[in-house]
Amino acid sequence: MGTRSYAWLAAPITAFAVFSLTAGILSAHDPRSKAYFRLFFSDPIHLKAGFATAAVALACFQVFSAAWIFRKLPWQKPAWINPAHRWSGRLVFVCILPVAYHCIFKLGWQGADSRTLAHSLFGTLFFGAYAAKITIVRLHRFPRLVLPIAGGLVFTLLIGLWYTSALWLYRQDASAAPPAAAAPASANAANGARVFAIAGCGGCHTLSAAHSTGAVGPNLDDLRPSFEQVRQKVEGGGGGMPAFGSKLSEAQIRDVAAFVSTRARSG
Template sequence: MSADQRTARPDATLGLILALLAGAAVSVALGVYGKIHEPQFFAVNVAGFSSPTAVKAWLATAVFVLVIGQLFSALLMYGKLPGLTAPSWTGVVHVWSGRAAVLLSAPVAVHCLYALGFQDGTARVYAHSVLGCFFYGVFVAKMLLLTRKGLPGWAVPVAGGLTFAGLTGLWLTSSLWFFQNNGLTF
C-alpha cells in the first residue's frame, strides 16, 4: 500500500461513516414524521386510475422494473455476468434509469407518508412502513457514497444491494399485495 492510499483511507472511512449516519438520520426522520403526522388519507391521484392506491401500485411497479434494470446494468458493469461485456453506454443507462426510478418513486413516497403515515396495524403494513424508511435511508447513503473516493470496493455494491433489497420488500408488501387483491386493474 502506498503512502497516498494510507493517508486517504481515514478520510474514506470517515466518508463511509458519515454517509451511513446520514442514511440512518433520513430513515429515522421519515419514520418519526410518518408516525407523528396525522394521516390525510389522500395525496396523489392521476386521471385514468381507479384510486390513489392503484396509482401507487403501478408507479411502484414501474420503479421496480427500472431497478431490476439497475441491478442488471450494475452486474454487467462490475463484470459479474459471465460471458457478457458491458457496452460503453451501460453506465449512462444505469444512471438515467436510476434517475427515472427516483422520479417515479417520489409521488409514491409522498402519498405513503402524507396520506397514510407510518402504520403498524398488520405485519404487512408494519413491514412496509419500516422498509420505506429503510429504502430511502440506504438510498441516501448510497448516493453519498458514490461521491467518495478511496472507499473499500464493497461499499457501493453493498449499498446498491441493500437499496435493491429494500425496494423489493416495498414492492412485495404493496404492489404485489394490491395486484393479488385487486387484479391488474388501473
C-alpha cells in the same frame, strides 16, 4: 488517489440515519383525507402500486447494469452501459416521488397488522438506504465492497416494499369479492347516511347515494362491499383507511355499514 478509509463510512451511515428518521418522523400522523392525486390510475393506492412496480423493474435493470459495469457478465462492457445505469437510477427516484408523497405525507406510518408494519418499516429504511447509496457514489473511492453492498440493500428494501404493497394489492384485486351478506335488522341505514357524512367517509370514497366523490379509497359503488366487509373495515381500518372503532359507537358503525352495503350500486 487511494481508497478511502473505513472511517468514511460514517458519512453514508449518517445519511442513512438522517433520511430514515426524517421519513419516519414526517410520516407519524393519521391518514389524511385531502390532496391525493391519482393521474390515470383508478385511485391513489393503485397509482402507488403502478409507480412502485415501475421502480422495481428499473431497479432490476440497475442490478443487471451494475453487474455489467463491474464486469461480472460474460459480455464486453459497452460504452452506453454507464449512462444507462445512471439514468435508470434517476428514473427510480422519479418513480418513487409520487409514492413517497402519498406514503409519507398522506397515508402516514401504519402498524395495525404485520403487512403494513413491515411496509412502513421497509419504506422508511428505503429512503435512508437510497441516501446512503447516493452519498457513496458521490464521494467515490470507497473500499470495493461498499458500493455493491449499499446497492444490494437498496434493492432488497425496494423488493420488500413492493412485495408488501403492490404485489399484495394485485393479488387482492384478483381474488373475487365475498358474497354479500344482508345487514341485520337492528342496523338503521338512514342513520348510517348521517354517520357517513359526519365521519367524512365521502372525503375519501365515491358513493352516489351520499353524493360523494372522494377518490382516496376505492369507489364504493364499484366495490359494492357486504355489510360485514364495511363493518370490519370501518372498525379496524388499515391500508390507508383510518380506524373508526374508537370514534364511532358500535351502533353507528353498524348503521353506516348497512347504509353503504345496501345503497352502493354501479352506474
